Amino acid sequence: MILSVLSSPALVSGLMVARAKNPVHSVLFPIPVFRDTSGLLLLLGLDFSAMIFPVVHIGAIAVSFLFVVMMFHIQIAETHEEVLRYLPVSGIIGLILWWEMFFILDNETIPLLPTHRNTTSLRYTVHAGKVRSWTNLETLGNLLYTYYSVWFLVPSPILLVAMIGAIVLTMHRTTKVKRQDVFRRNAIDSRRTIMRRTTDPLTPPRRPCLR
Amino acid sequence: MYIAVPAEILGIILPLLLGVAFLVLAERKVMAFVQRRKGPDVVGSFGLLQPLADGLKLILKEPISPSSANFFLFRMAPVATFMLSLVAWAVVPFDYGMVLSDLNIGLLYLFAISSLGVYGIIIAGWSSNSKYAFLGALRSAAQMVSYEVSIGLILITVLICVGSCNLSEIVMAQKQIWFGIPLFPVLVMFFISCLAETNRAPFDLPEAEAELVAGYNVEYSSMGSALSFLGEYANMILMSGSCTSLSSGGWSPILDLPISKKIPGSIRFSIKVILFSFLYIWVRAAFPRYRYDQSMGSGRKVFLPLSLARVVPVSGVSVTFQWLP
Secondary structure: HHHHHHHHHHHHHHHHHOOOOOOHHHHHHHHHHHHHHHHHHHHOOOHHHHHHHHHHHHHHHHHHHHHHHOOOOOHHHHHHOOOHHHHHHHHHHHHHHHHHHHHHOOOOOOOOOOOOOOOOOOOOOOHHHHHHOOOHHHHHHHHOOOOOOHHHOHHHHHHHHHHHHHHHOOOOOOOHHOOOOOOHHOOOOHHHHHHOOOOOOOOOOOOOOOO | OOOHHHHHHHHHHHHHHHHHHHHHHHHHHHHHHHOOOOOOOOOHHHHOHHHHHHHHHHOOOOOOOOOOOOHHHHHHHHHHHHHHHHEEEEEEEOOOEEEOOOOOHHHHHHHHHHHHHHHHHHHHHHHHOHHHHHHHHHHHHHHHHHHHHHHHHHHHHHHHOOOOOHHHHHOOOOOOOOOOOOOOOHHHHHHHHHHHOOOOOOHHHHHOEEEEEEOOHHOOOHHHHHHHHHHHHHEEEHHOOOOOOOHOOOOOOOOHHHHHOOOOHHHHHHHHHHHHHHHHHHHHHHHOOHHHHHHHHHHHHHHHHHHHHHHHHHHHHHOOOOOEE
């Protein structure tokens, strides 16, 4: 029952992302999707991934989308809403993603998939290894930093390039801004910058000519 | 089972709400005493019924909603803020075994809830349909997000010393010595990042009264503003609670004296939380406000590298001397 309580709002919100007229609503609808997906991950027993979902997806990705979308002018964005002209391309992309979904589906839960009819369903379990219970965090860490360490390290230059790309794309001519050098400012000595001249009080100061 | 869990939940939420109400009073009185005047002391003796009077006023006030504000979002935003600050109390341990939900990833849960807290603010600011509210909300959100990174790195530092995200486990690992003593700079940085995370002084330009007229809250009148306010103070107590759990030995006795063992663990925890909340108020009274670009600059250019610079030696030393738990 919890499965349906979680997954149906996810599906409906996913649909509403595309259907909502207001762009801000359309960016706020992924939040129930992520929340319900996180709940589904909890049901699967993947607690670490379930907690990473709010942090990364809701707290960072959807917030970034929200920042951009909130800058739109709502009335103009709402009137230009002819959805059906997107149908050919979006339909093709939707079908491709639907087809890709079948690559990830676990074959054991769909035992009658045509690819795996010849294997048996016997599995040999080593019970001695199950005595100590590892948390999700420990298992991920054990694999991620040892066997898959290259896969762990490679995303970091990718992220670096993405960050630099974002900065380069949006940087104006901020290099030409006149800025004060704080150290130079603090090092100014009054004895070297201000000249003192004594004026002679006996000769009258020159007045400008009135004619 | 169906009675115990709601009873536990009520047992956390009701004292928390009372605590928030009296924290508002405490803040006014402490700031007043710092400024050499007496705070509110007319309503009850020593002003103790002041929160009641405040609550009554806010309930009886006329709720105003701006004409072209998005109705549903406008109403739900303070509710979301308040709900998130209450929900995070599910993992905080008050005593040995006295925790609503002993999650093995409790630390990550706290972090997730503080990430979600940004939403209440953004939605409140945007749905008010007012440029000032929106600006205040965006600035507030950007500041919260920046200091959250620093908080995350400091949580990692504590996590390395403990080896588990379970908050009860973290508290029990501080039996020998509290983490705040060898890792005292980490505690200071965590406290300052918590100040910025909850938009409290000296990082409260987005909601300062003189500058931006309560920032994202400007269009909310009675219960909306009350809920946002309560959410902010509940967040403050939550951050104090996580400060004590993570670095001051949540319910561990102060020294191993038999006297301090007689006081129940939850009372010890409460005393430490009160001390941290008092520190929050003291800092607000004592320091001038950071300008917004200064606070963002210090968040990204000072606290982020500093917290990163604490993760590396702690993990390096732990691995070198085999002190990993």
